[in-house]
Amino acid sequence: MNWVWVLLILFWTGGFAWVADNVRTALRNRHERRMELMRETKQERLSVEAAHRTPEPVCGCTHHLAKHDKAGRCHERVEVPTAWDEEKKPLRYEAGQCNCQQYVGPQPLSQVFAEDLTDRA
Ligand SMILES: [Zn+2]
Numbered sequence: 439m440n441w442v443w444v445l446l447i448l449f450w451t452g453g454f455a456w457v458a459d460n461v462r463t464a465l466r467n468r469h470e471r472r473m474e475l476m477r478e479t480k481q482e483r484l485s486v487e488a489a490h491r492t493p494e495p496v497c498g499c500t501h502h503l504a505k506h507d508k509a510g511r512c513h514e515r516v517e518v519p520t521a522w523d524e525e526k527k528p529l530r531y532e533a534g535q536c537n538c539q540q541y542v543g544p545q546p547l548s549q550v551f552a553e554d555l556t557d558r559a
């Protein structure tokens with residue numbers, strides 16, 4: 439009778455190992471799928487955030503919206519060349535004001551709302 443038990447135990451352990459192996463693989467696959475899903479959702483969220491983010495309010499004169507007054511004139515201090523060499527390269531600079539007459543960059547949302555309110559008042 440002993441050989442039957444030996445066969446049974448061999449079958450059980452072998453079969454158990456096979457089942458355990460399959461379970462392990464299935465779990466790993468599921469884990470990988472979940473990680474992939476998380477990566478995809480994160481990617482999606484990042485692109486949505488990028489689409490909703492307002493662009494930097496920087497004017498065509500390269501100065502920030504904050505440097506412009508209500509009339510749109512830029513008040514940023516700039517270096518104005520006052521002397522040039524024969525190759526038209528500026529030699530000396532003088533402190534001056536940016537020549538920008540109107541802010542042309544993107545308007546941040548808060549600014550748009552604020553202007554609406556002041557118009558009505
Ligand atoms: Zn400017």
Ligand SMILES: [Zn+2]
Nearest residue numbers: 497499512538
């Ligand atoms: Zn400007």
